[in-house]
Amino acid sequence: MIKLIYYEMTKVLSNKFYIGLIVALLLITAVDVVRPWEGLTIRDQIQRNEIVDALYRANTLDDDDLNNLIYELKTLHWHHPQYDPTAPNDLPVLEPPPQYDYNAPGIFSKTIMGDSFLMYKLDSLIRQHNETLEVRANIVNTAKRFGALAVQNNDNFNIRMNATIIQLYSNNIDRNLLPTENFDTHYFSYQTHSVFIVIVVSVLFSTIFSNEYAIKLVTIQNTTKRGFNHTVLAKFIAGALMAFFIALLFSLLVLFAVTARYGLWGWLANVSLIKSMMISHLDINILSYMILDIIFKTLGAVFLAIICVTISFFTKNNLRSYALSTLILLIFYASSIFLNTNPTLLSSLFNVIYWFDSQFWFYRYQAVNILSFPVEWVAVYITFWILVSFILVAICVYFKERVKPKAM
Amino acid sequence: MQLETINLTKKYSNVTALDSFTQCFNTGIWGLLGPNGSGKTTLLNLITSNIQKNDGSICWNGVDIDSLGAKYREILGYLPQTHGFYKNFTARMFMQYMSVLKDVYPSRSERKQRNEHIDKLLDTVNLLDVANKRVGTFSAGMKQRLGIAQAMLNNPSLLTLDEPTAGLDPQERINLKKTISLIAKDSVVIWATHIITDLEFIAKEIILLKKGKCIKKGTAKELINSVTKKVWTLTLSLENAKEHIEEFTVSGTISISNIFEDNESVTIRMLSESSPHENAALCKPNLEEMYLYYHDEGTAI
Numbered sequence: 105m106i107k108l109i110y111y112e113m114t115k116v117l118s119n120k121f122y123i124g125l126i127v128a129l130l131l132i133t134a135v136d137v138v139r140p141w142e143g144l145t146i147r148d149q150i151q152r153n154e155i156v157d158a159l160y161r162a163n164t165l166d167d168d169d170l171n172n173l174i175y176e177l178k179t180l181h182w183h184h185p186q187y188d189p190t191a192p193n194d195l196p197v198l199e200p201p202p203q204y205d206y207n208a209p210g211i212f213s214k215t216i217m218g219d220s221f222l223m224y225k226l227d228s229l230i231r232q233h234n235e236t237l238e239v240r241a242n243i244v245n246t247a248k249r250f251g252a253l254a255v256q257n258n259d260n261f262n263i264r265m266n267a268t269i270i271q272l273y274s275n276n277i278d279r280n281l282l283p284t285e286n287f288d289t290h291y292f293s294y295q296t297h298s299v300f301i302v303i304v305v306s307v308l309f310s311t312i313f314s315n316e317y318a319i320k321l322v323t324i325q326n327t328t329k330r331g332f333n334h335t336v337l338a339k340f341i342a343g344a345l346m347a348f349f350i351a352l353l354f355s356l357l358v359l360f361a362v363t364a365r366y367g368l369w370g371w372l373a374n375v376s377l378i379k380s381m382m383i384s385h386l387d388i389n390i391l392s393y394m395i396l397d398i399i400f401k402t403l404g405a406v407f408l409a410i411i412c413v414t415i416s417f418f419t420k421n422n423l424r425s426y427a428l429s430t431l432i433l434l435i436f437y438a439s440s441i442f443l444n445t446n447p448t449l450l451s452s453l454f455n456v457i458y459w460f461d462s463q464f465w466f467y468r469y470q471a472v473n474i475l476s477f478p479v480e481w482v483a484v485y486i487t488f489w490i491l492v493s494f495i496l497v498a499i500c501v502y503f504k505e506r507v508k509p510k511a512m
Numbered sequence: 513m514q515l516e517t518i519n520l521t522k523k524y525s526n527v528t529a530l531d532s533f534t535q536c537f538n539t540g541i542w543g544l545l546g547p548n549g550s551g552k553t554t555l556l557n558l559i560t561s562n563i564q565k566n567d568g569s570i571c572w573n574g575v576d577i578d579s580l581g582a583k584y585r586e587i588l589g590y591l592p593q594t595h596g597f598y599k600n601f602t603a604r605m606f607m608q609y610m611s612v613l614k615d616v617y618p619s620r621s622e623r624k625q626r627n628e629h630i631d632k633l634l635d636t637v638n639l640l641d642v643a644n645k646r647v648g649t650f651s652a653g654m655k656q657r658l659g660i661a662q663a664m665l666n667n668p669s670l671l672t673l674d675e676p677t678a679g680l681d682p683q684e685r686i687n688l689k690k691t692i693s694l695i696a697k698d699s700v701v702i703w704a705t706h707i708i709t710d711l712e713f714i715a716k717e718i719i720l721l722k723k724g725k726c727i728k729k730g731t732a733k734e735l736i737n738s739v740t741k742k743v744w745t746l747t748l749s750l751e752n753a754k755e756h757i758e759e760f761t762v763s764g765t766i767s768i769s770n771i772f773e774d775n776e777s778v779t780i781r782m783l784s785e786s787s788p789h790e791n792a793a794l795c796k797p798n799l800e801e802m803y804l805y806y807h808d809e810g811t812a813i
Contacts, residue, residue, distance in 0.1 A: 325613060327560045327562070327590040329582050329585045329666070331585060
């Protein structure tokens, strides 16, 4: 089986068009992230500054220590800015606001300006922090009210659900001290590569079976000891593996490009500091969430590959396979758009864009009643598509055992 | 070692591609001869389980092939009439891939034997020197030879070849015949073709198919003998030839098999149940004339 998987992968990867497509889209992704034609803004430069990491690490401090840190920083860099015309310039491509002439004597050094700029933003950050806390506090309070009602009504499902919400959000309330409103150039800012993953996976795997029919080799494969049937599972595994590595490749490229360009700032801070995750119930650091996001995308790519391979299995024709894959993905997408004013779990399951958007699934705690237990949407999504994938593979293996190919 | 087809029938919609075909194939080369649409490829597709039969059975050594499954496919080699390759694979890589599917020297410890076996087969079909070239760069003849090599990869006891000489030059045809003759000493080889000379000196028996039915079978000699006293030769002057040829053509009872013209006269070979002309003389038939006789293809010039 391993050898067959190897040859199935070789068949796909020996196609120069496919390799060209992957390389081209990787290059576009890298260029899109690095944007060499754009200079780094002060804000981007600040993100590279050690002070930012210090602030994000401050999330592990208790309130008193953090307040002390903020006070010290403000005192040091804002109320009494240092005059240092000889300070080394460690911001080589800084694009300063036009009103500042950094070369004029007696003006703050670029580094100091950067720090000062950060301090200037600190007040709004703290205000936002308060808003986030308010949202979280509201979630907890609401859960407490509904939980109390559930106790009165002897409603075990709602008791469990609200208890879980209280537990998750109470844990996070005191940790979200510096939301990332003004630090948005991050790994999570780039999602174009998700569309590229969809394109690459669809193109590569929509013909994995149909191509055997197109080149008319299937009549020979049928007469071999292991038979064409034996290649069915190998093709699915090869498709899933390749989709996994393709998604990994794109995600890691974005991660490395972002790190090289902007720095991987705040990576040990709590994930709720990412603006779009500020009211997520996840209690992990940004680095863990980046890993989770990459795994999430690879899973999405695997699910997509299995659908494309299945379509290829039944169409037995390259053109029809491409057309049907595109049509099904469009239907998935369009149906979810129509239902998207307030996405339901069902519509979200089929939205191929969401398969690569972990933030959608982890955004907030969303409970649904499945077997009277509160279940997160992300768990339903992953369980659903794992089951569907197994069913699709099983159907193809089942059909292959019983349906002989048509005469060539 | 014996393959037996009993009342084998295959229908496509209203067309019967193969009609109650019964035949026992044992060791040696068996020729399937017939025009396009006579049922040759259908028969081979049924024997190789590429299509489902409507009726009848196929047995290998007395056991139905459906119940043998992989054991049957293990002894089977097949070269279809039309087939392609992964154009980005090299010839050696393709053979290695097929060896995985055919389970030839499967274990890691047998890697050396497997590679030697593949090289030997590529050498047999004169592709060893291009073994590491991409199949996409191969000519039609080279691809055909690669197809033949893969068919022989598992040393098949039953080798089915559908138009194996298509695209081969005369030298390669001769080589192929030699190779297949050697294999046929202890294998059943079924060779479908409409090129009569492919089978003339190597086929143990030739089966004539027409519209899905066996219309005649026997050794080449027996088949030729069956049309003895039906092939005539007539030499005419240049002036008279054209008129007579037209007359024979429209007669409906005479099939011209050959016309040879020199500076002074025209010699016509033709098939007819009785003497077509007072000066016509009986002559020794050949395999092509036998084919023409049974298939009633009309005048061949």
